């Protein structure tokens with residue numbers, strides 16, 4: 112809004128400047144024009160007038176000479192010469208003659224008008240000094256042209272003056288014509304200025320619209336950008352402050368999960384294509400009161416006016432659902448999951464910064480805990496600042512061996528016998544105490560040493576496996592790898608070397624890859640899995656069914672186990688739906704010849720139910736929590 116006011120000001124300023132500029136220019140040109148024309152008219156008038164008078168004076172001089180030669184005009188005959196002397200000469204009938212003096216041997220004869228030239232000091236001076244023989248002067252309001260003439264033949268002198276008309280007429284004629292043309296020129300100039308300014312304004316408006324669009328939109332996805340977001344949200348708060356009404360609004364901070372992976376594996380082109388596809392999906396949520404923005408990178412915002420928390424959560428669930436639909440980019444299939452943080456006005460803040468920050472904190476929590484979406488709560492702030500602290504300490508923790516591997520048993524459901532363990536990492540933090548992976552795995556995944564970290568876990572797990580082997584326990588040890596590790600080209604060689612060094616049979620080591628690895632190109636995953644298989648290690652798909660499942664992915668990957676996610680087990684004793692899901696996964700795995708491991712059994716009811724459904728293998732607190740290797744050894748009892 113502020114921008115459009117600026118634009119209007121700019122337009123009216125431009126018009127004003129152009130109009131006044133043109134008027135100024137026209138007036139200046141006209142003044143110069145009038146001056147020049149006036150000078151030309153004056154010069155022209157004067158020259159015509161003086162030519163005309165000169166002819167008249169010459170004629171009069173001839174008459175005076177004949178009067179002198181006939182003795183009618185002689186010195187000593189001082190005074191006025193009767194007008195009748197000249198009556199027959201039409202030159203003397205001119206009413207405009209105001210002075211005609213003849214000087215004969217220092218006597219002056221005043222011939223007409225009764226004026227004596229001595230009353231005109233200016234003329235006397237000019238004549239006596241012989242500076243000029245003619246010139247202009249003024250009597251009352253009349254312009255007078257005077258002429259002095261000396262007659263060589265008889266020595267008479269003549270001083271003549273008459274009112275000037277031709278000059279005034281010329282000037283007044285010019286003035287009339289000039290004022291008409293000045294008026295016309297003036298109006299033409301004003302209209303021209305107005306028309307030009309309209310053209311320029313239109314071009315400016317078009318340019319402004321384009322610039323405005325560029326300034327407020329993201330060039331890749333064409334969604335409004337963060338500048339526009341500030342404007343919309345700040346305007347909303349401003350309006351609400353001016354006219355306080357109990358309105359609500361919600362901000363959804365949307366972040367793609369593991370977007371970096373796509374960029375790293377398939378390149379930026381694919382990353383860009385993915386962002387464009389997601390933006391197109393988000394555009395479907397745009398209404399009169401709901402806006403979608405690309406904030407930057409893989410972060411999007413939905414700003415929903417008149418929406419309170421419950422409705423915002425429904426909206427978030429819809430966004431997750433819509434974004435999750437499979438996408439094909441450059442021939443590769445993707446399932447994109449997003450994490451969404453929600454902050455609401457007025458409870459979480461009444462200004463942009465608070466709402467934005469809190470939506471971000473909530474998003475971060477949703478991502479860490481794999482919740483999909485999360486509404487802001489005060490305690491999340493503490494968690495968020497803890498995360499920031501932790502991310503700065505990861506390197507130090509790795510060097511100082513603060514990461515400790517815990518082991519959780521995997522059992523035969525029927526007899527509870529432990530056949531393997533899963534290595535689960537913990538951070539023994541000097542201040543925060545024992546931290547579970549939710550606090551730091553995603554930090555590690557985003558850091559540079561995600562590969563070093565996984566290799567560290569493998570090393571510990573293989574060493575422990577060797578320990579158990581040496582103690583007479585043949586236990587398989589499963590290690591979780593991050594989808595980012597699929598990009599570690601040296602991982603297979605490293606594993607081979609470690610297995611050799613510790614003399615551990617490869618089939619005692621199992622690799623668990625979570626389903627979110629569907630974000631990685633299937634060809635990359637297939638290639639690495641083949642290498643793992645060639646090495647002899649076992650392979651599992653972890654957290655199966657958590658929404659990222661792609662059946663073709665499962666079909667194409669040659670794995671030994673599929674681990675059904677805990678979320679289907681929690682209500683298995685009561686829920687027919689969960690039972691149906693578990694049954695269908697069991698059937699699928701039977702057909703594909705994969706073994707199934709159930710995750711997260713906590714109660715006897717769950718265990719019994721799953722046993723009755725035909726499940727063979729499981730993991731869960733009911734059988735044993737993650738624990739230190741020594742504790743697990745105790746749990747194993749005597750080796751058989």
Ligand code: C2E
Pocket residue numbers: 519534535536547548549552568591592593623625653654677710711712713730731732733737
């Ligand atoms: P996961 O691989 O699915 O591991 C199982 C998680 O479920 C573990 O959480 C385990 O403690 C928990 N769990 C097992 N049984 C039960 C149960 O009966 N009830 C409940 N409520 N929870 C149960 P944990 O140790 O917090 O690990 C969380 C996730 O962190 C793991 O999920 C895995 O994806 C990741 N993770 C753990 N260690 C590593 C690691 O070394 N590298 C990588 N990349 N990821 C790891």
Ligand code: MG
Pocket residue numbers: 533591623653
């Ligand atoms: Mg696992």
Ligand code: MG
Pocket residue numbers: 653654674676710
């Ligand atoms: Mg799992």
